[in-house]
Amino acid sequence: xxxxxxxxxxxxxxxxxxxxxxxxxxxxxxxxxxxxxxxxxxxxxxxxxxxxxxxxxxxxxxxxxxxxxxxxxxxxxxxxxxxxxxxxxxxxxxxxxxxxxxxxxxxxxxxxxxxxxxxxxxxxxxxxxxxxxxxxxxxxxxxxxxxxxxxxxxxx
Numbered sequence: 001x002x003x004x005x006x007x008x009x010x011x012x013x014x015x016x017x018x019x020x021x022x023x024x025x026x027x028x029x030x031x032x033x034x035x036x037x038x039x040x041x042x043x044x045x046x047x048x049x050x051x052x053x054x055x056x057x058x059x060x061x062x063x064x065x066x067x068x069x070x071x072x073x074x075x076x077x078x079x080x081x082x083x084x085x086x087x088x089x090x091x092x093x094x095x096x097x098x099x100x101x102x103x104x105x106x107x108x109x110x111x112x113x114x115x116x117x118x119x120x121x122x123x124x125x126x127x128x129x130x131x132x133x134x135x136x137x138x139x140x141x142x143x144x145x146x147x148x149x150x151x152x153x154x155x156x
Contacts (some may be wrong), residue, residue: 021071021091021121029139030069030117041067048106049114065145066112068103069119070095072142077123108148118142 006012008024027050034041040054044066052063073079073088107114120140127135 020124020127021073025135026071026119026121026139027069029119029136030067030141032136033117033141034067047110047112048103050117052112053115063112065115066103066107066110067115067117069117072118072120074120075123078121104146104148114146116144116146118144 040057042052044052049066050069051067053065122138126138
């Protein structure tokens with residue numbers, strides 16, 4: 001797992017600089033979660049999301065869902081020191097209300113349901129030096145499906 005994480009950056013990063021909320025790791029956890037539930041997962045860059053979820057595959061039908069991976073920091077470790085708290089606050093501000101509104105509007109226009117996939121990031125000591133299975137179990141996934149309400153479409 002360390003080798004994959006290290007070489008997911010260009011140029012490869014030193015092992016000491018890898019964090020548990022590394023983009024590769026959080027996105028792989030989400031990818032693995034949806035694959036284990038039987039979804040066909042494909043990149044969603046074209047529709048401003050991280051992944052598209054297909055029931056059987058792109059050959060058979062359009063994607064029903066667009067997935068956006070959002071790291072979540074619920075473990076008390078992330079709030080023990082002022083430095084860690086500042087890092088979490090800064091990362092939470094990266095995806096603000098305007099970003100969310102734009103992504104949701106795009107998903108509505110292409111007739112997909114937006115799924116926010118919150119990946120709870122564990123403390124570093126829970127994933128360092130562990131095998132892939134143990135690392136994946138340390139992360140928790142929460143999903144929220146969001147649909148835009150359009151008044152003209154819901155009239156009686």
